[in-house]
Amino acid sequence: MIIPYHIQVTIVVIAYLCIFSRSCASSPCPLDLDYVLKLPWDSSSCHNAVTSDPSSNCCQTLTGLYGVAFAQYLKQTSQFRLPDHRTSISCLSDFQTKLSRLGLHQSLASACFRSQQFVNTTNTCADVRTRQDWLKILGKSTSLDEGCRHDLTELSACDACVIAGFRVQSRLLARDGNDSHSKGCFHYTILYAAGVVNEFGPQSTGALSCIFGLPLIMKRGGGDRNLIFVSIGAGFAAVLVVICLFGFWLSCGYEWREKQSQRVASESGGFPSSESDDDRPLLNWRPKADSLWYSLGYIERVTENFSSKNLIGKGQFGVVYKGKIADGSLIAVKEVVNTEFQGDAEFLSEVEIISSLKHRNLVPIRGCCVDSSSSSSLEESKKYLIYDYMPNGNLGDHLFPKQRGGNWPMSWPQRKSVILDVANALVYLHHGVKPPVYHRDIKPTNILLDSCMRARLADFGLAKRGKEGESHLTTRIAGTHGYLAPEYALYGQLTGKSDVYSFGIVVLEIMCGRKALDMSSSTFLITDWAWPLVKAGKIEQVLDPCLLNTRYPRMIMERFVIVGILCAHLMVALRPTSLDALKMLEGDIEVPTIPDRPFYTHFSTGVVHQ
Secondary structure: OOOOHHHHHHHHHHHHHHHHHHHHHOOOOOOOOHHHHOOOEOOHHHOOOOOOOOOOHHHHHHHHHHHHHHHHHHHHHOEOOEOOHHHHHHHHHHHHHHHHHOOOOOOHHHHHOOHHHHEOOOOOOOOOOEHHHHHHHHOOOOHHHHHOOOOOOOHHHHHHHHHHHHHHHHHHHHHHOOHHHHHHHHHHHHHHHHHHHOOOOOOOHHHHHHHOOOOEEEEOHHHOEEEEOOOOOOOOOOOHHHHHHOOOOOOOOHHHHHHHHHHHHHHOOOOOOOOOOOOOOEEEEEOOOOEEEEOHHHHHHHOOOOOHHHEEEEEOOEEEEEEEOOOOOEEEEEEEOOOOOOOHHHHHHHHHHHHHOOOOOEOOEEEEEEEOOOOOOOOOOEEEEEEEOOOOOEHHHHHOHHHHOOOOOOOHHHHHHHHHHHHHHHHHHHHHOOOOEEOOOOOHHHEEEOOOOOEEEOOHHHOEEOOOOOOEEOOOOOOOOOOOOHHHHHHOEEOHHHHHHHHHHHHHHHHHOOOOEOOOOOOOEHHHHHHHHHHOOOHHHOOOHHHHOOOOOHHHHHHHHHHHHHHOOOOHHHOOOHHHHHHHHHOOOOOOOOOOOOOOOOHHHOOOOO
16 A cells, blocks of 8 residues: 555654654663662661751762762763753652662652752863863873772772872862862762772772762671671762761871882982981881871971971860971871870870771871980870861861851851761760770860861870770869769769760750850859750750751751750760760650759869869
């Protein structure tokens, strides 16, 4: 049968219209997302979660998970981002489909991400869009190629990759010239490290845990499944908190340190033959921990002989100076005084313990120095701890800006982030390591802020190891007035809940904008002032006035205040553990009703009895 010409034309037009309408309706996603259902990633933080807060644990996890596909896409196509908005929408839809098949909420992807952020239409870092653009700016080889190529499951290898990543990010940002593109440049660095450099690929355990910071579920002997929460890595994308999780301040790996030592040596004409010579900056590698020995001569040189212009802090347990090392990075050098260390050996043993603590919310230690040259039988050796420098100072500088010449108080998202960061650090110290570690001096000046304004708990010169489930009795009380738990101040009884008390005081300071001790008030301890107001239902009188006229939900702020009061309860048995406190803050468990406040004659004074 012969079909008339006008009918043939009509059929062809209809066919083209159908094809065109389908192509316009949606663009197929070029990302292979099947791994979402196959990789052993821990989804517990997203169970029953529906959140629009990119800093939530669930969004952090999903950001790293989604980044795996982009790293693979870069490897296959040399493209860092998707070609258009329709494609990005399609990919997020596919991603959500995979999440829904795992029983997660159907709106998680749209809650955590904006589809436009993955599109290759705007300049987010030095106008890099393809791998060719990358090579034109950075060349064929960068520090990533050496630091991130091999297996990253070992901590030292991951540390080296982390440092290499931030070196490359700095080069990209210098070329771009726009500091607001810092996130985009780090996004590209993450993708390149996982997709191009690492020889095991973006779906390897090392890349997942170190580069993307994914919490993984690993199988161990006997078929038991243990959650391995990896916190030394970072997510990929443009989420500020995930960038910070990459461990910007973690210490370097062994290989990088060796090359750095050799480079410094070549610049100074080579190392002297004697290890005691102060011209040698790095004296020895400690194989049991990621820490280095520094000579006193080197420390004096980088701090300009402990110049007063480099003094950045002074406290009960030491003086802190800023120093600049050969590669241009900054360090903090603390001269440790008034310690409980019985000799150099005990100090070095403590450094080993401190160095073994690895968490995104702890200030990592780089190394130490012991100078016995000027000591006598009646005089202790000089001891120094070397940390990474935190560019945004301590929490107190930002919490009370008017008293320090500042103008802008902290916003609610910043305060919330700091509280959760410190809570996570405590959970790690109390429950993530064995035996647990008790900090003993939690206060705003020991909470430092990195370049991303994320909180890192510092000053582990006071840390004490304890026995799980047991208290520790000591005759030497360490800590600061106003933050000491009463049972510790009066009787020397130290437990994890002693830290929880101090944490509760800090939470109240952050939420109320008021210092722990106010000598100008009749109720000078913050708990004496806040507790009866909250109990009477006048919680709005407790909140910092800066928080009242904001668009942020008041209920969450009130919850944080109540948790602070519960943590600072005078009776040990009525305080939550650090883990329960974190769950309350995140809304995972209900916050109990505030009990009546007991009264003890000397407890509210914060007096220290030794």
